[in-house]
Amino acid sequence: xxxxxxxxxxxxxxxxxxxxxxxxxxxxxxxxxxxxxxxxxxxxxxxxxxxxxxxxxxxxxxxxxxxxxxxxxxxxxxxxxxxxxxxxxxxxxxxxxxxxxxxxxxxxxxxxxxxxxxxxxxxxxxxxxxxxxxxxxxxxxxxxxxxxxxxxxxxxxxxxxxxxxxxxxxxxxxxxxxxxxxxxxxxxxxxxxxxxxxxxxxxxxxxxxxxxxxxxxxxxxxxxxxxxxxxxxxxxxxxxxxxxxxxxxxxxxxxxxxxxxxxxxxxxxxxxxxxxxxxxxxxxxxxxxxxxxxxxxxxxxxxxxxxxxxxxxxxx
Amino acid sequence: xxxxxxxxxxxxxxxxxxxxxxxxxxxxxxxxxxxxxxxxxxxxxxxxxxxxxxxxxxxxxxxxxxxxxxxxxxxxxxxxxxxxxxxxxxxxxxxxxxxxxxxxxxxxxxxxxxxxxxxxxxxxxxxxxxxxxxxxxxxxxxxxxxxxxxxxxxxxxxxxxxxxxxxxxxxxxxxxxxxxxxxxxxxxxxxxxxxxxxxxxxxxxxxxxxxxxxxxxxxxxxxxxxxxxxxxxxxxxxxxxxxxxxxxxxxxxxxxxxxxxxxxxxxxxxxxxxxxxxxxxxxxxxxxxxxxxxxxxxxxxxxxxxxxxxxxxxxxxxx
Numbered sequence: 001x002x003x004x005x006x007x008x009x010x011x012x013x014x015x016x017x018x019x020x021x022x023x024x025x026x027x028x029x030x031x032x033x034x035x036x037x038x039x040x041x042x043x044x045x046x047x048x049x050x051x052x053x054x055x056x057x058x059x060x061x062x063x064x065x066x067x068x069x070x071x072x073x074x075x076x077x078x079x080x081x082x083x084x085x086x087x088x089x090x091x092x093x094x095x096x097x098x099x100x101x102x103x104x105x106x107x108x109x110x111x112x113x114x115x116x117x118x119x120x121x122x123x124x125x126x127x128x129x130x131x132x133x134x135x136x137x138x139x140x141x142x143x144x145x146x147x148x149x150x151x152x153x154x155x156x157x158x159x160x161x162x163x164x165x166x167x168x169x170x171x172x173x174x175x176x177x178x179x180x181x182x183x184x185x186x187x188x189x190x191x192x193x194x195x196x197x198x199x200x201x202x203x204x205x206x207x208x209x210x211x212x213x214x215x216x217x218x219x220x221x222x223x224x225x226x227x228x229x230x231x232x233x234x235x236x237x238x239x240x241x242x243x244x245x246x247x248x249x250x251x252x253x254x255x256x257x258x259x260x261x262x263x264x265x266x267x268x269x270x271x272x273x274x275x276x277x278x279x280x281x282x283x284x285x286x287x288x289x290x291x292x293x294x295x296x297x298x299x300x301x302x303x304x305x306x307x308x309x310x311x312x313x314x315x316x
Numbered sequence: 317x318x319x320x321x322x323x324x325x326x327x328x329x330x331x332x333x334x335x336x337x338x339x340x341x342x343x344x345x346x347x348x349x350x351x352x353x354x355x356x357x358x359x360x361x362x363x364x365x366x367x368x369x370x371x372x373x374x375x376x377x378x379x380x381x382x383x384x385x386x387x388x389x390x391x392x393x394x395x396x397x398x399x400x401x402x403x404x405x406x407x408x409x410x411x412x413x414x415x416x417x418x419x420x421x422x423x424x425x426x427x428x429x430x431x432x433x434x435x436x437x438x439x440x441x442x443x444x445x446x447x448x449x450x451x452x453x454x455x456x457x458x459x460x461x462x463x464x465x466x467x468x469x470x471x472x473x474x475x476x477x478x479x480x481x482x483x484x485x486x487x488x489x490x491x492x493x494x495x496x497x498x499x500x501x502x503x504x505x506x507x508x509x510x511x512x513x514x515x516x517x518x519x520x521x522x523x524x525x526x527x528x529x530x531x532x533x534x535x536x537x538x539x540x541x542x543x544x545x546x547x548x549x550x551x552x553x554x555x556x557x558x559x560x561x562x563x564x565x566x567x568x569x570x571x572x573x574x575x576x577x578x579x580x581x582x583x584x585x586x587x588x589x590x591x592x593x594x595x596x597x598x599x600x601x602x603x604x605x606x607x608x609x610x611x612x613x614x615x616x617x618x619x620x621x622x623x624x625x626x627x628x629x630x631x632x633x634x635x
Contacts, residue, residue: 154334154335154616155548157331158335158339158608158612158615159570159573161578162589162611165577167342167594169597170596171346228441250459250578253578254578273461277469291462294457294458295453297457299453
């Protein structure tokens with residue numbers, strides 16, 4: 001009754017996935033990031049619903065308390081005990097619990113990174129796809145491809161951080177503007193990758209087959225071609241999240257980042273820097289958190305790059 | 317060759333004009349104006365605001381404002397909104413401060429990244445390779461200003477090393493040697509901090525480029541001929557691995573303006589990045605626009621230089 005044994009077929013994706021798992025650092029980073037996402041969601045829920053986690057609860061009597069100090073009720077009516085009665089990560093200049101601010105900041109920082117990269121992916125895939133697929137169409141006197149690639153060149157000539165700074169400083173500072181600006185200044189790499197992939201894919205037989213079946217063009221582009229062009233895009237997206245988190249923290253440092261009372265790791269860090277001698281933990285905790293998370297994103301991205309690129313794989 | 321240079325210069329000039337259109341439009345269309353910087357000032361009456369606006373041509377249509385900006389830039393009497401000083405002189409003065417910092421940082425980057433990268437490629441998989449790989453990822457991942465603060469604390473507390481500004485206050489009458497040493501001490505930390513990211517990225521590139529070259533057939537041939545390992549690695553390997561870095565060298569030139577905002581702010585270094593930051597805070601449009609323009613021009617010059625150098629160095633590329 002058993003069908004004849006055939007060797008288990010592995011798709012390209014499975015093979016890449018296996019290589020990725022073998023890279024211990026990258027796999028560890030990946031699981032860490034998955035854990036962090038869960039942590040961020042929990043943090044979001046907890047800081048909004050549980051009173052003792054309230055990140056904006058100000059206890060002026062308890063400012064600059066070092067980490068791991070037990071809470072004492074002074075009976076001054078401000079009594080709002082932190083979790084389990086211990087300031088696990090200390091308090092800041094207004095007596096706010098650094099642990100709950102970090103918890104709130106986790107989700108905000110990750111959201112800034114992910115949404116910014118999402119925006120740059122949408123624009124990048126759109127522009128790159130247009131240039132790659134409709135590249136030969138003529139608009140008046142130049143081709144679509146030339147037009148789009150010249151736009152990419154122009155965007156690349158702006159000093160990125162200076163442009164972000166200019167726009168963020170002129171716009172009203174809120175979290176959405178920051179995400180949009182970071183996203184809109186970071187799509188050029190994606191557009192180039194997607195265009196290059198599309199130029200190669202356009203000539204492949206499966207696209208010709210799809211076209212011969214009169215499948216609508218948007219379906220060919222989005223169902224047949226985009227998934228095949230995703231590998232380099234995914235790599236640059238993962239590394240892009242890391243860059244976006246760093247950019248947000250740099251903006252916070254200059255005072256243009258996400259504004260209080262919203263906490264992000266970047267603005268906890270830059271608020272803490274004035275008290276670096278008296279209360280080093282306010283600076284060091286967010287600083288090292290950013291380091292670890294960005295490092296995880298970078299290592300994960302490198303692992304993916306290696307897994308998707310057979311040429312690099314053979315070298316090991 | 318000449319034709320190629322001529323063509324690409326032409327293309328880049330057109331690109332530069334487009335860039336100046338766009339940056340002009342972005343800056344003027346975004347909300348926020350020089351007249352709105354200090355809204356709580358009680359002495360600022362509506363008619364004063366009107367006077368300011370008309371003095372800066374802010375009521376004219378965009379293309380007319382662009383024309384005024386371009387005319388003043390070319391004739392050289394573009395004035396800052398803030399203090400009515402000529403913009404070009406201001407930028408030049410700041411450039412003279414930024415340039416040494418950029419130069420030292422670039423030298424540090426290139427002299428440290430290459431030995432690191434080559435060595436970790438030659439000892440692939442060793443402890444040195446693993447540690448340097450991990451360190452360079454860590455250096456890319458740490459926020460630059462956070463690392464700088466740690467270094468400042470260590471340097472100031474342990475070594476009483478001067479870290480802020482360009483020179484020690486009150487040393488104007490000191491001898492030449494003393495003031496040169498003073499300048500060097502002040503430049504060391506900022507330059508090293510701004511070089512950090514570059515060292516990390518560049519040494520990774522060098523490593524992968526070197527690995528790829530060492531796997532080539534001509535390296536095997538060279539080994540088979542019985543050449544010494546040094547000749548194989550440095551003469552046949554490294555020389556060929558160097559090619560792509562010529563492109564990178566050109567691409568680093570725009571870092572002169574854009575990459576330095578954070579570090580110049582931390583170390584109170586009066587350079588161009590800080591000038592831009594201050595101009596943004598006070599909505600000083602002429603300075604923002606001109607700096608943006610120069611930054612774009614530098615980026616274009618950088619790509620041009622790298623194209624030309626590439627053609628000069630690599631005989632396989634014909635222009």
